[in-house]
Amino acid sequence: MDILSASLLLAGSLAVLAIIGVPIGLALAASGAAYIFITNGVLPVSGGIMFSALDKTPVLAIPFFIIAAEILSRGGAIKRLVSAVDSLIGHLPGGLAVVAVVSTIIFSAMCGSSIATAAAIGVVVLPELIQRGYPQRFSLGLIAMSGGLGILIPPSIPLIIYGLVSNESIGKLFQAGIVPGLLFGLLLCAYVVVRTWTWRETRRVRARFAERRDALVAATDVLLLPVIILGSIYGGIFTPTEASAVAVVYALVITAAEYKRQGVRRFVTVIARGCITSAAILLVLAGAAVFGYAMTDSGIPQSLVNWITEQKLAAAGFLLAANILLIFLGMFLEVISALLITLPIFLPLIALMDIDPIHFAIVIIINMEIAAVTPPIGLNLFTLSAIGNVTVSEVFRGTAPFLVLAFFMLGLITYVPEISLVLVN
């Protein structure tokens, strides 16, 4: 089959299946399987490819981090975390809005998903923000955008998937996310402080020492989790997968009292929800493996490499084109699907352009942060819309000013690779 026919078959069938509403993971698998069947005449191989895609130890980190985040967020841990941060800095300029960003940064170091981060922080902080007098639109936009930090600050599920597909070290990818994540967090805090400078009524009264002490003591176990996860990975004690398993058990232990109060039924529901969400994400990973196999077999990535070589496109121009493509795809696809569909094409191209794959991973992640808050398929918008009981367009209007910051951050990360690579090197 020639390249054009293969491209049309793969892209066309995927588009049709996705548009009618077939789950993306199965749509990817079916498109890939259709190509394999037409070119090689074998269908059964797809099941084997899906199985092999999941049969890798680093994949375990994906469900384990999701389950840990689910246990923590429904088990009252986030409430304790936010209370501690609020008692410490809630009276300063920026008030609870800065508390929300700082809490998001800390929770991102336990959770690898932007939707889970936005949901966990949003459920606790959004009603309080509105109660303290912050405009609703501002509050929605802030949490939707800062939720994106969940996939930038390690552990990050998209970075684990990038590492699995590109064979890059997941530990190094995690390292690369730290400085950009903190920088973006600081940028959000700075913007919030400037924007809310005159909103004095939103600041809380400075907490008494005893209140601060009690809040900190109550949140010590939660605050220790990022230290355990990141410290153990970079201290060489655990692999990222082992750290994720430790996170699950640790989350179970520190929320046990709260779940005892909530009852067994609630606990089982939370666990089942975390596991089924994990299965949904792993299905995309497995389906994308079949699609990626077909794509590689068809020679599409190699043809693109040849075409780009002929165009003599510079790395800067390529990065700009990649960003535009990712922003466009991100408007219609959620993070993991966009990542898995584009990576088989991008990886040979970045090798050709001599772009560091770890730097490129962070560029992709910032794009995906933007994707999470851009309509029509911005999952953080949907999440905040459900939590705030408002329309998606209302959330998007609130997010617009923060998007400007995100685009600035994207430009910075794209053209200053040192920011991503400073810890890696």
Add this chain to the structure above:
Amino acid sequence: MTETGSRGRASALLRGWDVLCDAATGLLFVGGAVFMFAMVVTRYGFAWSDPSVEIVVRYCMIWGTFIGISAGVRYGVNIRFTLIEHVLNDFGTRILRTLAHVVTLLIAAALAVSGYTLADETMMFNEVMPTALRWPVWPFHVSVCAGGVLLCIQLIRSIVDVWRPGEAPADDAAAAGTV
């Protein structure tokens, strides 16, 4: 037995089946995490570790994934493109959802066949785990086939549910509150 009684019994059976699938998914994933944690503890606490545990945990996760996919359809958490549904009226949404479920059903059937062939081949060649355990691999490969079959059953139920009177069920992650 009255019609209502048999319907109630069928409904209770289906609910039981759902609980069983959810519990199996949860047990496989969380059990895997606990096993992995135990391996870390034994490695540091007792200087003992067995690579077989890691492989068994992986297989638990794979079984959990393929069982969980069908539960994902039930809870509406499988990642899918729902933009078109949002612009259609109730009837249009039901039609589109039925089409999506029917096409997915065909894909799930193909997945089941593919999984069966995979398990059959590994059984035929007597493939075993590459560690000291030497367990046969086919019971794990069966997960693909089982996942396809469970998905087919769930999709048939979902097609019926789409045409039940009342509002079309929420079928995206955010609406279902599962994010």
